[in-house]
Amino acid sequence: MAEVKVKVQPPDADPVEIENRIIELCHQFPHGITDQVIQNEMPHIEAQQRAVAINRLLSMGQLDLLRSNTGLLYRIKDSQNAGKMKGSDNQEKLVYQIIEDAGNKGIWSRDVRYKSNLPLTEINKILKNLESKKLIKAVKSVAASKKKVYMLYNLQPDRSVTGGAWYSDQDFESEFVEVLNQQCFKFLQSKAETARESKQNPMIQRNSSFASSHEVWKYICELGISKVELSMEDIETILNTLIYDGKVEMTIIAAKEGTVGSVDGHMKLYRAVNPIIPPTGLVRAPCGLCPVFDDCHEGGEISPSNCIYMTEWLEF
């Protein structure tokens, strides 16, 4: 009696079928699947077939191979990205990955070289390639103007690189700052004016002339003079410059956590003030502003008797 060994061919032993199942699984778990998961799903497939299928998918660029603490992970690759990288070789992919990892702070070319261990000439060629394919871009850092950092094309550079809201293309926007400065000051001034004219008792007058940084921020946002979105910290830096101009004073009060505009349990209040003395006596005389003051003495080339600044001033 001959035993008929019937090898039951599993219905989905077809390699293509395996690949499709794996891809489906990847779609199910977009964060990536381990080898274990695939094995559980298709227990009847041998390890070798599984390996073959996975390798094919990797080489076709449809799967991403990642390493995690538990082992290897397979992740479905974004089809868009998959298309992009076609035609690039592995080195470029490596560099691209390094730059991607740098996030929006960007990475300097020397750092790329260290991480990838590729020679300088290769790196430069690859970077140029990627740039021309519009996959990465170079951004000049505002801190060191000679340094160029690379980051992915569609990413917004981080504030520390571009300098934040006050820099546009590495140029400090002084007029923008000036305009904001004046607007904030006008706002605070008008608030103080209304408070003063309300003629109520002095305590209320003073308290109502205060404006919190949040209020000023809202006002500036509503004015819409800024193309860039400004945060409350930005407004606070502008208000600080007003303090250094001597036009505004600030107090900090304790505020409950829930109130609008409070940060860490306190709020900053600002108020327009008048200067405590008018321009002092010395500067009303020409000598106070004279650039050649030290050379001036009686009987010399420059003396009070023939001082041209005085003559002008007297004719005024």
Next chain:
Amino acid sequence: MTQAEIKLCSLLLQEHFGEIVEKIGVHLIRTGSQPLRVIAHDTGTSLDQVKKALCVLVQHNLVSYQVHKRGVVEYEAQCSRVLRMLRYPRYIYTTKTLYSDTGELIVEELLLNGKLTMSAVVKKVADRLTETMEDGKTMDYAEVSNTFVRLADTHFVQRCPSVPTTENSDPGPPPPAPTLVINEKDMYLVPKLSLIGKGKRRRSSDEDAAGEPKAKRPKYTTDNKEIFRSLPVGYNISKQVLDQYLTLLADDPLEFVGKSGDSGGGMYVINLHKALASLATATLESVVQERFGSRCARIFRLVLQKKHIEQKQVEDFAMIPAKEAKDMLYKMLSENFMSLQEIPKTPDHAPSRTFYLYTVNILSAARMLLHRCYKSIANLIERRQFETKENKRLLEKSQRVEAIIASMQATGAEEAQLQEIEEMITAPERQQLETLKRNVNKLDASEIQVDETIFLLESYIECTMKRQ
């Protein structure tokens, strides 16, 4: 005594007392205390003249004398007293605002004569007032005396120590008979307080009211009720409002007024030192602003606030482009408004590895500015004298013409004749005279303004030195 101060003293003495007094005075300021004979010898003037000059100076409290061992009397000039002469117009003005015309005239007489007895002053002032009043009325001596007593109470006027009449004609201490003198030290205490009152007024309109009346009281701490009682009648402030004003004043970040304890409804005290420091700082800031621009002023205030700051941080905080910020910092550094503090990272002090911090030392900047003020006033006085000298001929002519007109009016001349005389001064000459008068007035006013700065800075420096 710096060169600038000595120059200024010499100009002032010359203007007020003449050449000889100036020579003696400046010599004394330069060389400190000297006996009579040495002065005469060094300056080359006769003994007689030296004695007269010293008389004048002592009468005006500019020179004091002392008996040293072996019976030698030495004379010493006080430079600061001479510089106070700049402030006389302000004293007169303050008295006028506080005590009206009578007070003004009293102070004026005393300043002109240095020292006077009370009866002499009262008589002179009353006579002067009688002249200006309508015919038939005479000034009451009692009224003048009253004002005088009030002035003495508030320390505008002070009695000199009296000398026991000794047979010995040696001019030993203590000095003269009961004569009176303007006590200049206290004199400028009262203007100082009212100056602060004015300063507060400018600060914000809603906080001035309570400041002024309180400033007049010389006590150290004042409590709530006393303030309320001492407010002038016309103010019409209720107690609660007054309380609120006081709280506001005490809470103000400038810290002019402090609250020390709650007894009697709150005890309030004026922080003179803080007030002077703020005013001195404001003066410095104003000078920086006018000389270098408002951006520089921003940087200056920034460094003041942060005490020590690096260059990079200056750019960030002040929101000024790096190049300009650097330029301004260096300019202020070169003019000695700022100084640099080095903090080395490595023992070899290598510049690339050292922190350089900018800082402002208010005391030294104030001193520097004070010196500049003295020189400025000297310049202004010189210019004024120069202008007057230039037009001396014209001035003399106009004086002669005026004298002629006055005498002719007294003898009852006709209108036509007066016209003729007046036309001796042609129109362009008249114009010139006008310009001259305007210029001289302007220079005069400017001197007084610079003196205000001197007052603030000097008070601040003195106050700080006392505390140390």
